[in-house]
Amino acid sequence: MPRNKESNQKVKDERKEQILSVALMLFATKGLAATRITDISAKTDISQGLIYHYFSSKEEIFVSLIRSAMNKMNEAARNLERLPIPAKEKIILAATELLKGIVKNESTSQYYFLITQAALSDAIPLEAKEIIKSQNDVKYEIITRIFQEGQKDGVVKDHDAREMTTFFFTTINGLALNKAIYGKKFKMPDKNIFLNMFLK
């Protein structure tokens, strides 16, 4: 008999994790098409063959990353909405955490680029585009609701809530891409400038 089930599963999970983590970095810095399986193989020290033991194709790796990116973002948005604090606090918290995430956690900016790439590019698996299409609105709707709540409280500006949401996410997205471009050189600007768009 070979290794026991759990131990095998552990190895499998670790390998998958390694592959996904390196692939995220590569897809974000080179793009899907320009990332070679050999690149992933070299950076993970996992043979090409083994990568195909865990994922059926390069595209499946990409789709898997998109799926987890969307899940993480939506999960965070849902948690935010549930918090027992006023709308204004939620908005400040969201801005603070998102900007912090961009500065600290490299994978945050990388996820943003991955999603931008997937949404934008024709050369991306259909499945990835569908995941985004069906899930992207979730966080938009949540933030829009929070803005509307804040307007009732009289603390959020009286612009169209959905339009403010567009600015909210496009700006965050723009910052994340800027961070991805400039790396450590990027200096995050003061979040209060950003909050001026929304808060009275």
Next chain:
Amino acid sequence: MPRNKESNQKVKDERKEQILSVALMLFATKGLAATRITDISAKTDISQGLIYHYFSSKEEIFVSLIRSAMNKMNEAARNLERLPIPAKEKIILAATELLKGIVKNESTSQYYFLITQAALSDAIPLEAKEIIKSQNDVKYEIITRIFQEGQKDGVVKDHDAREMTTFFFTTINGLALNKAIYGKKFKMPDKNIFLNMFLK
């Protein structure tokens, strides 16, 4: 003797223009690596061979597009600075024109994506990266100066001018990408929300 010089030059310019225009669209929607010479060939109805008569490689086409994108943007920024109007008006004008450009002229959003791609990706000709490195700051510095002038006039908020500039361009960039993703479905939000970040 063949066609005369001018007539030939005209044909050449037209062909180059065709190639560049189609390549811009393809690079912006698929990325450099995923765009095939055959794609450009098919969409322009120009044979593959002829493309190599005008450009020495796929990458040269890309570099050429990056160069003209940077030139256009910097030129616009320089013209803005020269206008004989108060700083506040310049800021409003810049925002108005940039947003209008994103909504109307498809190539504007496409240029933004091209530059983001080039700045971000490792799989991009070095020359393109160097053009961006050396030229990207130009427009940042111009807008920063205009913000500072506006602060002297007492019409621009007292945040760090350079940080406001970061928000200015990251937001524009984010909007342009959003437009590129959603195309005609994209609804441009009210520019006054945006201007709240900067104007008193």
Next chain:
DNA sequence: TTTTGCATTGAATAAATGTTCAACCAATAA
């Protein structure tokens, strides 16, 4: 120690794609 099941390897395969090049054609001057 031997067997077994599964992870793992990397060379082989097949397909795709950037680039080249010899031949072709079209317009004009002679």
Next chain:
DNA sequence: TTATTGGTTGAACATTTATTCAATGCAAAA
């Protein structure tokens, strides 16, 4: 009409790269 120049073609070539697969290694059970 003919010769010439230079735009134009597309098949051929060389290279790259995703994917497969037969063989190997290894940990645990018998």
